[in-house]
Amino acid sequence: xxxxxxxIFITDRKGAIHDxxxxxxxxxxxxxxxxxxxxxxxxSIGVCGGMAMCASCQCYIESEHDxxxxxxxxxxxxxxxxxxxxxxxxxxxxxxxxxLNNLRIKIAPES
Amino acid sequence: MIKSxxxxxxxxxxxxxxxxxxxxxxxxxxxxxxxPKPGGQCSEIYPxxxxxxxxxxxxxxxxxxxxxxxxxxxxFQPGFTLxxxxxxxxxxxxxxxxxxTDKGTxxxxxxxxxxxxxxxxxxxxxxxxxxxxxxxxxxxxxxxEPNLFKDKKIVIAGGGDSALDWAVVLCEIASEVTLIHRRNxxxxxxxxxxxxxxxxxLNKIKIITPAEVIGLNGENNLESITIQxxxxxxxxxxxxxxxxxxxxxxxxxxxxxxxxxxxxxxxxVNNSLDYQTNIPGIYAIGDVNTxxxxxxxxxxxxxxxxxxxxxxxxxxxxNKKFLLKYTTVSGxxxxxxxxxKAPKAVIKTIS
Numbered sequence: 165x166x167x168x169x170x171x172i173f174i175t176d177r178k179g180a181i182h183d184x185x186x187x188x189x190x191x192x193x194x195x196x197x198x199x200x201x202x203x204x205x206x207x208s209i210g211v212c213g214g215m216a217m218c219a220s221c222q223c224y225i226e227s228e229h230d231x232x233x234x235x236x237x238x239x240x241x242x243x244x245x246x247x248x249x250x251x252x253x254x255x256x257x258x259x260x261x262x263x264l265n266n267l268r269i270k271i272a273p274e275s
Numbered sequence: 276m277i278k279s280x281x282x283x284x285x286x287x288x289x290x291x292x293x294x295x296x297x298x299x300x301x302x303x304x305x306x307x308x309x310x311p312k313p314g315g316q317c318s319e320i321y322p323x324x325x326x327x328x329x330x331x332x333x334x335x336x337x338x339x340x341x342x343x344x345x346x347x348x349x350x351f352q353p354g355f356t357l358x359x360x361x362x363x364x365x366x367x368x369x370x371x372x373x374x375x376t377d378k379g380t381x382x383x384x385x386x387x388x389x390x391x392x393x394x395x396x397x398x399x400x401x402x403x404x405x406x407x408x409x410x411x412x413x414x415x416x417x418x419x420e421p422n423l424f425k426d427k428k429i430v431i432a433g434g435g436d437s438a439l440d441w442a443v444v445l446c447e448i449a450s451e452v453t454l455i456h457r458r459n460x461x462x463x464x465x466x467x468x469x470x471x472x473x474x475x476x477l478n479k480i481k482i483i484t485p486a487e488v489i490g491l492n493g494e495n496n497l498e499s500i501t502i503q504x505x506x507x508x509x510x511x512x513x514x515x516x517x518x519x520x521x522x523x524x525x526x527x528x529x530x531x532x533x534x535x536x537x538x539x540x541x542x543x544v545n546n547s548l549d550y551q552t553n554i555p556g557i558y559a560i561g562d563v564n565t566x567x568x569x570x571x572x573x574x575x576x577x578x579x580x581x582x583x584x585x586x587x588x589x590x591x592x593x594n595k596k597f598l599l600k601y602t603t604v605s606g607x608x609x610x611x612x613x614x615x616k617a618p619k620a621v622i623k624t625i626s
Contacts, residue, residue, distance in 0.1 A: 207393050207540040211525060212320050220524065240462035244434055244521050246402050275399055275524070 170262060175226070175270035176203050186260045194255035194269065195221035208274050214256035219245035221255040222272035229267050231258055246275040277354060279305035281587055282374055282384035284361045284530070287315020289561030289576030290390035291344040291353075296584040298351030299602070302591065303610060305354040305382060307361050307374065309395040311419070314341035316392055319523060330574060340573075350609025356380050358419065360395050362529045370556060386556055386587045389535075389542060390576070391563040393525035401432065401519045405491055413497025414517050424449045424516060430500055432488050433520035434458065439467040441520065446479045453481040453512065455488055455502060491517060533557075541565035549586030550579045556590065558583045 168189040174182045174197075184201050186192075192200070195210045198221070203209075212218035216237040222245050225231065231253065234242070238257045242248060252272065258264075281297050283290045286308035294304040310319055317326075317337035325334045332340075359376035364387065366372055371385040398416035400406060406414055415423075418441055429449045431442050434456040440463070446452040454471070461468055474480040483502065490501030492511065499511045527540055535552045536543040542559035544550045546566035550558050560583050561576035569575075588597060606616025 202539075205540050207525065207527065211393060212316075215321055215324060217320055218522065218524065236460075237462070239458075240434065240460065243456070243458040243460075246399070246521075275402075 170260070170265040170267075172197065172260070172264065173266070173268040174198060174201075174203055175268070177271050177273060186264075188260050188262050190260075192260055194223065194258045194260065196256070197260060198255060198271065204271060209271070210256055212256075216241045216254055216257055219254060219275070222247070222252055223255045223269045224249055224272060225251045225253055225267070226270055227266065227268040229264055231264075245272075247272050276373075277305055277356065277380065277382045279303050279354060279382070279384050280591060281305075281386045281388055281584075282307070282372070282382050283388045283390050284308075284374070285315060285390035285392055285561070285563070286310070286313040286355065286357070287390060287392050287561065288317055288340060288344055288573050289392075289580055290315070290388070291341070291348050292577050293388060293390060293560065293580035293584065294348035294351055294353045295344075296581045297587070298348065298610065299600070299607065300584055300588045300597075302386075302584065302588065303351065303353075305356070305384070307356045307359060307376060307382065309358065309360040309397075311358045311417075313345060313355065313357070314338065316525075317341050319396055326573070328572065328574060350607065350611055350613050350615075352610045356382065360528065364533050364557075366554075372556065385591060386558070388583060388587075389530060389552075389557065389559040389563055390561045390580075391527075391530060391559075393562055394527040394530070396523035396525050397528075398519070399521040399524050401488065401521060403489065403491055409491050409493065409497045409517070412495060413493065413515060414491070414519070416519065418445070418518065421445060421448050426450045427515040428513060429453070429516040429518060430455060430488070430512065430514045431518045431520060432456070433522075434461045434463075435520070435522065436463040436467060437522075438520040439463040439471050441518065442480050443467065443470050443474065446474055449516075451481070451514075452479070453483060453514070455483045455486050457487050458485045488517065488519070527563075530563075535559070538565050541569075550583045551586065558587070 169185045172186045186197050209221050211220040219241050238254050280302035281304045283306045286306040297304050322338035359378045361374050362377050363375045364372050372387050374382045425448050427449050428451040430453045431438050432455045442454045475482050485505045486502045488500050489503045492499045499513045501511050503509050542564050544559050544564045550560050552559050560579040562571045608614050
């Protein structure tokens with residue numbers, strides 16, 4: 165683990181928890197992290213590539229981290245998502261940064 | 276029976292470019308796509324997003340790229356079966372294939388190319404328990420024939436472009452149009468939002484926000500829907516049709532049971548040679564395939580299309596020797612009689 169890496173805990177759709185190492189210096193977001201670690205079927209996550217246009221990467225934030233606020237695009241897409249909860253976010257809209265160390269997220273069911 | 280030299284499943288950018296590459300080798304293509312228009316993801320998911328990694332285009336909007344690919348391949352007169360899903364494939368005695376769609380349209384071709392991207396786009400269905408009971412009996416996910424809704428009461432759910440656009444179109448046809456969305460803001464092209472606002476002011480469209488459809492009621496056909504308002508109160512609204520427009524999500528679908536080797540939801544191909552699958556005569560190109568080092572980029576799909584065409588040519592013409600020709604040298608001879616070529620240089624003595 166390099167000094168630029170942090171830990172993120174991802175609960176997959178079947179309930180298994182993955183403790184993954186996430187680089188903060190690669191300009192990647194949480195959706196891409198899920199894909200890199202092949203935590204879900206590739207075609208079921210990040211279908212639009214990360215443009216906040218499909219909600220396939222919806223996740224629930226399960227820790228108390230301070231996240232960047234939702235953009236208008238993210239709000240709009242979430243308003244059309246299914247299985248929505250108060251802690252829903254589009255993982256593609258959350259860049260990985262050092263303040264997210266030990267973040268816990270759960271991937272929302274596939275719709 | 277629709278016949279072609281190459282049958283392409285998927286009319287996205289890679290499928291369209293394959294038509295051009297095949298045309299250069301005098302092979303005629305036909306395309307099948309479940310969407311009602313060509314373009315695949317570029318048209319369906321992000322038509323107005325700029326793409327920055329198409330060679331020689333520093334920036335191009337996805338739907339402009341599709342327009343240009345359509346223009347580029349038009350001289351090779353591709354056929355299209357749109358709005359239909361390729362369901363089954365049957366190998367014939369002569370090693371050719373017959374692909375049949377969900378509507379029963381049959382396509383015969385010696386070569387089948389799957390350029391299906393992430394799969395066929397299917398509607399995202401709202402989580403209402405009995406929704407499947409009313410599919411075809413009042414619940415519609417696509418609007419194929421607007422006159423179906425003539426003088427009927429309809430409820431559209433959704434907050435994006437398609438919900439707005441169809442509300443505008445259908446309010447001229449239906450007797451009553453109600454638009455329901457989970458929040459007050461709609462996300463659409465500015466003129467679509469303005470148009471809906473105007474129609475609302477004229478009482479031609481009823482808008483209920485923030486609210487959600489949570490129940491469907493009726494004996495056989497849909498008779499009413501139950502909506503839940505923001506304050507959790509519920510009410511029933513009479514309607515003949517409920518049209519949820521929450522976008523589409525791709526599924527590999529029937530192709531996954533065609534006997535092709537599948538890995539990580541993609542079709543395994545031979546990338547050291549020609550992108551053929553484990554079934555000779557069936558190729559997979561673009562985002563739908565996988566091989567070591569695969570990159571899901573449009574430009575990689577273009578490359579795969581070119582190599583696939585060379586290989587398909589050899590299958591179709593086993594006895595013909597072929598030398599790669601450059602369009603700068605030979606020009607482009609269309610199947611429509613057109614012939615594009617570089618203007619001749621002037622040869623003249625300067626005295």
